[in-house]
Amino acid sequence: MSLIHPPPEHQVETIFGAFNDHPLRQEVNDEVHARPHEALNTPVKVSHLGMLSGRRGGELDRQAVADLCRRYGVEPPQPGAQHLSADFGDFRLKWERRTELSTYTFFVEEDFDELFADPPLDRVPLDWLYSLPGPRLVGVHLTLEPAWAQPRSTSDIQHIFDDNPIVGSHITGGAARVWSDFRIQDDGFTRVLMRDVSLRNRQAGRAVQRILEIETYRMMALLAFPVARQLNPEINDLEEQLAWITEHMTQDENSSVSDEQGLLGRLTELAARIEGIGNNTNYRFHAAKAYNELVQRRIHELREQRVQGVQTIQEFMERRMVPAMRTCETVSERLESLSRRITRTGDLLRTRVDVALEAQNRDLLDSMNRRADMQFRLQETVEGLSVAAISYYLMGLISYVLKAGHDAGYLPRVEIYQGLLVPVVVLFIWAVIRIVRHRIARKQAK
Template identity: 70%
Template sequence: MTLTRPADPPFEAGHASGAYNDHPLRQEINDEVHARPYETLRAPARASHLGMFSGRHGAEADRAAVAALCERYGVAPPEPGAQHLSADFGPFRLKWERRTELSTYTFFVEEGFEAPFAAPPLELLPADWLAALPGSRIVAIHLALEPSWAPPRSSEALVSLFGGNTIVGSHISGGAARVWTDFRIHDDGFSRILMRDVNLRERQAGRAVQRLLEIETYRMMALLAFPLARQLNPELNDLEERLAGITERMTRSDHEPDEHAMLSRLTELAAHTERIGNTTNYRFHAARAYHAIVRRRIEDLREQRIQGLQTIQEFMGRRLEPAMRTCEAAAERRESLSERISRAGDLLRTRVDVALEAQNRDLLDSMNRRADLQFRLQETVEGLSVAAISYYALGLVGYLLEAASEAGLALRPGLIKGALVPVVVFAIWLLIRYVRSRIARQQEA
């Protein structure tokens, strides 16, 4: 008996792709990890990198500036809403990236050079276009990537390239390249990075260059919060002293504190602190995020020490980390101050509430005493009313008896009046009690 494999069912074209209902954001979120690819670079090459701070609402203006440059060189402009463009303009290549608060423009030229930082790629750009770039310059770097076959530079030659400044450098990418910089702004307004190809592949070189440029870009963006933190510290000192004075007055027992005046001062302190928070929270949170990116990019470099030089990680640890801790301390102080003001306000409001409750209790006690007094006066008045009404009632009865006696009836008016006194008084008392009880029932109803 021979076993045969059953024939496969016929394949219906398009069945697999049409069987699912894709999420409307699937393609967009999948493409996000591919949205900003690394450049490919072959030594020798140079780059000029600009970071223009245009703010959180400057994306459209930045995109329009890139589109204007594309129009001059006959290059397809970025699409509406695009955050990235990488294109060959002929004399140079441009990589434009729009970030949250700034746009970066990196211009690449792959050609030989003798002086790494003379005649940079930025000189190939139209001067009027550069002058019209939106925003203010926050980052400016010239980077040179020299080939492995170029003559090695001595320590003295490296120092002269960076104007005699102290150099920071290391082996990066597992020893596939060397990099030197001084993290200073030179007379031309640009920082300088020299990178030497040892055994870099083209995409590896592009990744290393982008990481170095991003380290400097995000370092500057993170440090935007540092002057703000130093400016904020004296103001926080003053607010903390004012809060301490208010809490000290709250705890003193030598005089009765004015709770309402202190509550007004606490409200003013709270409003001042919240105003500070509204103007600084975004910058401090952004600095924390930028700092985290800097540390991540430094880790990605996989640095190895060059004898006698600080590594980039060591330099950042000595210079950037203290500044970031200052920013974090200022942010934490403001948050702590806000919480302390809130607690002091709650305590003071509790004291005010207790004082108001005591006043209300005293007022109720006074009202109760007044009501009790009125009740006693009412009972006294009722007793006097019974006597008065009885007197007048007996007077009327006396008139009737005297009239009957004069009419010839054998009556003794005085004796009858005396006998009727307790009867009239009791009847009047019952009548008043009945009227009062009826009024009380009507009020309860």
Template identity: 50%
Template sequence: MALRAPLEASHIAVLSGELENERNRDHFIELCRRFGATPPAPQANYHVADLGQIRVRWERHTEFTTYTFYREGPFAEPFREPAIGHVPLDWLHQLPGQLLVAVHLALEPASAAERDAASLAALCGSDRYVGSLMTGGKAVAWTDFRLNADGFVRILVRDRGLNHRQAGRLVQRLLEVETYRTAALLAFPLALKTRPQLRALELELTELTRRIAEVKELQAEQALLKALTRLDAETARLASQTSYRFGAAKAYYNLVRRRIAELREERIEGLQTWCEFMDRRLAPAMETCESVNARLERLAVRVSHAGNTLRTVVDVALQAQNRDLLRSMNRRVQLQIRLQQTVEGLSVVAISYYVLGLVGYALKGLGALSLGIDVEVLQAVSLLLVVPLVWAGVRRLRHLAVPESKAPPADPQ
């Protein structure tokens, strides 16, 4: 937007999530209708409306909505009569969502009286303000990033030769710096809350990993695997609760650094620059969030590795048990074969005994006919014939009952 000094702006950002697009649009349309202004087009995420004494810039982001109210014209003192004072209070109180950012910005012309440190401290709200030259020295901006009694952060800007477009870009960037800074810090309380839970999971994983090397019984291995599975599920739950917020914080922090780089700051002797303030206050919080996120990712990898290790140990133990079982089965089969061979030999002897008994009765009958047959010689000869025949018959019956496996054909290669 093209802006000119003197100007006062009030900027608010409302955290409303991704599912509140229609409610925020309808609420903004209601404001436009009250003042007879043109409402935004359907599906629009950006709109500027003229409300008479003020203009409003509405913009819908992924998880928050911003309203910036501009009032151009001279003012006796910055922040005494902010632009948002011309917005109906009932409409403000019914804003859908949770207030995230509230900023008053005053852009005073170069003709305004120079301000000393005491005047700047009174306007900003404290003497811990930062300030720097911006846009190649064509503007100066001061703020202390603190909430004042009215719940708004104050930013004072002095025009030193900005054209209308430069003034619009500078005001928008300063407001975006505060908006994205606050949005990035939404992840910091979550990181502080996650750290103790993460530490507890890390200690539990260390203990479970130590037990992997000591466990020997299958029951204990299964219990350990169950504990690792539960730990993996807990890690995944924690990651799903934090991944979106940490990812959003990283994106917002990158936007803050980009907007500050676009300000083209120059140092004012004795004052901290906006960039230095962010490096000292915002950067450590973002590093904490990144550290927690990195620890969470490493924990997930370690849990997966420990689970794979334990599964390998269990598989090796099962293979050893299967090997021992096969060896036991092999010994039993060998014993059965030996027993079968013993029984087979006894069967040959028993069958031969009964057959020889029958043959003996037959030979004795023939001897009683006085045919000149030597019964004892024939019995001895029958012994030599019966035993081999019985043995051959038993072997044949065994082969018919349990056929021998044929060897596979040789590989032609």
């Protein structure tokens, strides 16, 4: 007999009501349950579109899906929703909004006579398709044959794909097979043929989803490849200009400050160009790396097994996609390396300019000190002459007074008084000039 008794019902409500939940708790929890895989019953045809509406196109994509829902009387996606899965009668639609694009996947489950005739997209209103935001980047028609369909040989399958080299394998532990040539056909769509061997409904949905995501993420990753090829010549030119600047820095040791300031100006222009290129391409290259990782992960999840004489999806991607991704990584690394080198060179050049300017300032100060010393000596010389001149003129005035005293009979000999007064006058004038000069110096110091 258990000794543990459950708490009363009102107590349970009180306990759970006492917690203050994080405002994002429900949203975070629901994220792991979002975007479930479709449950597919074979035979099924799938049309898949990837429209590159851009990083700010999410609201326009939702409005487009809501418009289609209104036409068919289906509940539209909620504001801020990133996905929708709904039955429209003639077809089923799975819409998913990703960072830069939206994917629209249409399903039709019914028997068919021809593999790629009458795709699900033909049942979607044409005017609505034309109104979808953004250009089409991905287009796939996928057919999933039932297990009871007549078996096909490798040559039959190759003929279905216009005798192009095909890629294929057993997937999902041998529960299905898949073939494609990964070429865009005349109708603008890539074709994929799958055959059910022993798939369960949800398993079929996961397998189809992985194949479609491989194609979607492959195209998104490869968007960076043309950018990388286009940047290569420009990066070569930037590296040559940086090498020229560095060479002139090392060879021209006696260059003037103006010359080095000119080099610094050219280096600043290079840095601005690199920053501009980086701002325009950093996101694309980092996104390519992330998309490529998703491609590799989806391929791993397929659990491929080789079909004799046919290249697997993993082998196809390694031979075709890996070199392109390495090119993108190399260009991205070259840009980052070039930016670092320009920064280091700029720091070195600025240091040289600062040192040269300090030397110029030091020479200028020395020259000013010498000039001030000369002016001081000249001032002392002029001061001595000034004392003599003022004393001479003052003695002339005093002589008039002495002569007047002599003529009046008060002073017997004028020459004696003149001789005695000369040193007194000179000392007096010298003292006055010294006092005036010291007062001026104190005012300037303040």
